[in-house]
Amino acid sequence: MKTLKLLLIFIILLLLPLLYVAIDSNDHKKSISIAIGSKVDAYTAYAMAYAKEFKEEGIKLNLVETKGSVEAQEKLLKGEVDFAFVQGGTEEKEILALANIMLEPIWIFYKGRSISDLKSLKGKRIAICEKGSGILPVTLDLLDLVGINGFNSKLFHVSSNAAYESLKKNEIDAMFYIASADAPFLKRLMTMPNVHLMNFTASQSYKQFFVKRNKHFEVVTLHENAFDMKKYIPRKRYKLLAKNTLLATYNASDEMVRLMLKILHSVHRKVGVFHEENDFPNASLLKVKQHQASKEYFREPTHYYENNFSFWIAQSLNKLHDYTLRFIFPLVALFAFFIEVMIPAFNLYGQRKINRWYDMVNQIDNTIMTVNLKNAKERREKLKKILAEIRGTDDIAANHMADFYTLQNQIVNILDALDKRIKTLHEKHVKF
CATH class of the missing domain: 3.40.190.10 (Periplasmic binding protein-like II)
Incomplete structure (x- = not known):
């Protein structure tokens, strides 16, 4: 088809x-x-x-x-x-x-x-x-x-x-x-x-x-x-x-x-x-x-078309030739530039945003099981802000959506882990 x-x-x-x-x-x-x-x-x-x-x-x-x-x-x-x-x-x-x-x-x-x-x-x-x-x-x-x-x-x-x-x-x-x-x-x-x-x-x-x-x-x-x-x-x-x-x-x-x-x-x-x-x-x-x-x-x-076609057909072909050189070729070049440069640049922009969020999330996720109660609460608030920022973003390209949603799921998992860590630390604090 x-x-x-x-x-x-x-x-x-x-x-x-x-x-x-x-x-x-x-x-x-x-x-x-x-x-x-x-x-x-x-x-x-x-x-x-x-x-x-x-x-x-x-x-x-x-x-x-x-x-x-x-x-x-x-x-x-x-x-x-x-x-x-x-x-x-x-x-x-x-x-x-x-x-x-x-x-x-x-x-x-x-x-x-x-x-x-x-x-x-x-x-x-x-x-x-x-x-x-x-x-x-x-x-x-x-x-x-x-x-x-x-x-x-x-x-x-x-x-x-x-x-x-x-x-x-x-x-x-x-x-x-x-x-x-x-x-x-x-x-x-x-x-x-x-x-x-x-x-x-x-x-x-x-x-x-x-x-x-x-x-x-x-x-x-x-x-x-x-x-x-x-x-x-x-x-x-x-x-x-x-x-x-x-x-x-x-x-x-x-x-x-x-x-x-x-x-x-x-x-x-x-x-x-x-x-x-x-x-x-x-x-x-x-x-x-x-x-x-x-x-x-x-x-x-005289030009090529006049040498090979009747006069009026030659003029039409010559105009078509001029239109191609004047308009179509520049449009094709612009389209090629868009395909080869602009789209990859836009994709790179979207990927960089996701990578930046990943870096921020990874910094919070590191040594999450060894942090104290105060630090755990601070990390949880940061993660919530990052998650809110991500969910408020609407300019991510379709080919990055998998990473986009995976990142959100990862943040939710880390938040769950932080909640457990905070609960554990809070119980220990009460005992003492």
Whole structure:
């Protein structure tokens, strides 16, 4: 019967972790959302690539179109989306960064021979994008640097599509656009007749100046024929200023963040126009707080369980592993300490009390048959006090009860012997 009970306990202990893994591995969101910009930028293509990989893990990724990075962050902080693309320079303090995922250069397209650099845009008609777009803060920073504002130039808040059409119709002189080299809309701009791309020949100077303002820009090089070898687009080399674009969250779970980072690595690790293989994703020069799960991911991109199990089972096993190390092992150690140290100490304490009483009783019992009447009465009173103390004790361990009751019986026997001794001595005293 005892063996059967032990076997039953063992089976229960074995099934509990399996039950936990079975329940926990299915306890996650089955549908999440990501805020993208407009459909003409590269975010849509990237988000669709994410969606394909999320689907393999049983999760639907919904794409939520926005005017740009600023609006995307508003939706993120309101809990309307789980993730958002955020352009460098527009980050809200409350968001949590996962990683930088790409470089997005600032593309300034213009018409007319009178424009050659940023300063020459003064007094011109410039499309600086919609309000709520991530391009706007970066654009205004650049224009402010060379003294261009709404008082000395005409600034239009329009979408990239509207700016393209206006430039095509000569209704504006220049437009700002921020996107990775993979953006489909960028190829339309690069092949637009009589439209030129601005070359930031003094890009290092701009970069150093913005460093003083605690703002970071990268300098990238667009090489000849990078877009089209057959049509020689572009025909010359360009220096461009670029910002890191990051993926951010506000309240996504640690497991979902880790899965997203794995997908980001799969999508963005490939070589690009402005970066080498495995340059992205990365966590360098983040301007906002990095998500704790992101820190853990970059410390350990994959662990044992992920190498041997599906993603969600691996996360459950990893949590179980962490719980074991954090809680169960300390409890086992504490229990072992209690068994090996505290219980023996308590037993020793109980045994010492009994031994002390035995010593006291033995001292009284020695030479009991040779003591005089006065000494016999004194010993009897001492024994009665000891017996009363023993009978008033209730903290003796069960394994010492035999000695405890034996001692009481011994005291009773000694008291009987003392009573006889006192009676004998008293009778002798009366005779004399």
